[in-house]
Amino acid sequence: MSTARPSRWEQKVAADPSHSTWYVERFRSMAADGADLAGEARLVDAMLPRGARVLDAGCGPGRVGAELAARGHTVVGVDVDPVLVEAARADHPGPDWRVGDLAELDLPAEGVAEPFDAIVCAGNVMTFLAPGTEVEVLRRFAAHLAPQGRAVVGFGAGRGYAADAFFADVEAAGLRVDVALATWDLRPYEPTSDFLVAVLCRRTA
Numbered sequence: 001m002s003t004a005r006p007s008r009w010e011q012k013v014a015a016d017p018s019h020s021t022w023y024v025e026r027f028r029s030m031a032a033d034g035a036d037l038a039g040e041a042r043l044v045d046a047m048l049p050r051g052a053r054v055l056d057a058g059c060g061p062g063r064v065g066a067e068l069a070a071r072g073h074t075v076v077g078v079d080v081d082p083v084l085v086e087a088a089r090a091d092h093p094g095p096d097w098r099v100g101d102l103a104e105l106d107l108p109a110e111g112v113a114e115p116f117d118a119i120v121c122a123g124n125v126m127t128f129l130a131p132g133t134e135v136e137v138l139r140r141f142a143a144h145l146a147p148q149g150r151a152v153v154g155f156g157a158g159r160g161y162a163a164d165a166f167f168a169d170v171e172a173a174g175l176r177v178d179v180a181l182a183t184w185d186l187r188p189y190e191p192t193s194d195f196l197v198a199v200l201c202r203r204t205a
Helices: 007-015 018-032 041-046 063-070 081-089 135-146 165-171
Strands: 053-057 074-079 097-101 114-121 145-156 176-179 195-202
Touching: 007 018, 018 081, 041 063, 041 114, 041 145, 053 063, 053 135, 063 074, 063 081, 063 114, 074 081, 097 135, 114 135, 135 145, 135 165, 135 176, 135 195, 165 176, 165 195
Parallel strands: 053 074, 053 114, 074 097, 114 145
Antiparallel strands: 145 195, 176 195
16 A cells, blocks of 8 residues: 555455456467567567666556567566565566556665666556556656656546646656557557557656
């Protein structure tokens, strides 16, 4: 549990304690059935040199971070839900999976001093944050990026976080949008798109 106000995800789990386990088993079943679960990782991997450092922000049970680790990157994953993090550790050993609130993210204080070449925030994580913490989370992303690093954030419309509000929060956090897409397979973003994948970098003066 975060030390500040609970996130929307934590509120959902508090209302239904079985939700986290259901979520883990859902993706285990999809993987067993041969579903393609690597789309987000393919996009991020294409942006990186071999052996890059990647932060999986809101890693859940490790689906995206594990694929990036399998492609040769050094991965740290952080999620507020200990059930999901435990599943990531069990199913995908290798990456550094940690429990933590993205609104309080301070990995250097935990001994992870080196910045990241990429941050990936997939799976609608931004829409599950505690209300009002979106700018702070984006600021924390900026603080953890290497100078030329990029953050890739994806979430769906109709979840209470409009794209225009996100773009304003990106600006307030000291970041800028390099590329806006409508899907993880590089289709262009339009104002009517029902999904947003934004590639962000630090804003320079």
